[in-house]
Amino acid sequence: MICFDSVSKVYSNGTKALDNVSFTIEKGEFAFIVGASGAGKSTLLKLIMAEEKTSEGTITVNGFDLSHLSQKEIPALRKSMGIVFQDFRLIENMTVYENVEFAMRVTNASTRSIRRRVPYVLGLVGLGEKARSYPRQLSGGQQQRVALARALVNNPSIIIADEPTGNIDPEMSHEIVELLNEINHCGTTILMVTHEHRLVNEFGRRVINIKDGKLAADIPDGSVRK
Numbered sequence: 118m119i120c121f122d123s124v125s126k127v128y129s130n131g132t133k134a135l136d137n138v139s140f141t142i143e144k145g146e147f148a149f150i151v152g153a154s155g156a157g158k159s160t161l162l163k164l165i166m167a168e169e170k171t172s173e174g175t176i177t178v179n180g181f182d183l184s185h186l187s188q189k190e191i192p193a194l195r196k197s198m199g200i201v202f203q204d205f206r207l208i209e210n211m212t213v214y215e216n217v218e219f220a221m222r223v224t225n226a227s228t229r230s231i232r233r234r235v236p237y238v239l240g241l242v243g244l245g246e247k248a249r250s251y252p253r254q255l256s257g258g259q260q261q262r263v264a265l266a267r268a269l270v271n272n273p274s275i276i277i278a279d280e281p282t283g284n285i286d287p288e289m290s291h292e293i294v295e296l297l298n299e300i301n302h303c304g305t306t307i308l309m310v311t312h313e314h315r316l317v318n319e320f321g322r323r324v325i326n327i328k329d330g331k332l333a334a335d336i337p338d339g340s341v342r343k
């Protein structure tokens with residue numbers, strides 16, 4: 118489902134962010150990506166989202182060969198993944214409902230399916246009661262749950278999260294990963310970058326460790342499914 122084969126990434130200023138990285142993440146897996154600041158974690162995610170191109174090697178995501186991706190294939194690739202960032206990136210002048218609705222509208226979903234799906238995903242993340250609130254009226258953890266609802270609304274096969282718990286307190290962080298865990302149990306592949314060893318240890322899933330752009334360790338999923 119996500120396959121890196123000898124991938125290197127050198128930015129235009131000469132920085133080598135990834136160096137000969139290979140791994141495969143199967144459909145339905147949950148993997149944490151860890152490593153020091155500057156190790157190349159966000160670069161790895163940006164390559165998967167086709168926001169950056171590889172310098173060497175090949176990446177396959179959901180059957181798309183990212184080295185030979187045409188401009189018109191990008192929307193289909195992006196639609197198959199839900200993306201969550203550390204800073205939530207919600208639209209401030211839209212309500213919770215509208216933020217999630219907007220993500221569906223841009224894919225030309227019908228009004229009927231939007232009316233059915235948006236309340237459903239808000240319910241999934243426990244925010245059914247907050248549909249009419251604005252982002253600024255919510256806690257950090259709640260805002261991140263809106264971002265997660267938005268990522269989920271188009272029913273992606275992969276969720277990519279770059280430090281989704283970086284701006285929220287430990288208890289809320291646990292809840293967010295717990296939600297990702299539940300989403301994973303329904304079959305969605307999860308890739309989550311984190312600095313928090315506590316979370317990684319708590320959830321016991323696969324850990325891909327990046328060090329100076331190289332794959333330093335790849336520890337298999339040790340979790341017992343709840």
Ligand SMILES: Nc1ncnc2c1ncn2[C@@H]1O[C@H](COP(=O)(O)OP(=O)(O)OP(=O)(O)O)[C@@H](O)[C@H]1O
Pocket residue numbers: 128129130132133134152153154155156157158159160161
């Ligand atoms: N657009 C860019 N142009 C040039 N160099 C970049 C660019 N983006 C990242 N880099 C460099 O590539 C390396 C890896 O950066 P990356 O953002 O992937 O690290 P990271 O592991 O996500 O770090 P952090 O934990 O701090 O978020 C760093 O040396 C960084 O300075």
Ligand SMILES: [Mg+2]
Pocket residue numbers: 158159160279
């Ligand atoms: Mg980063």
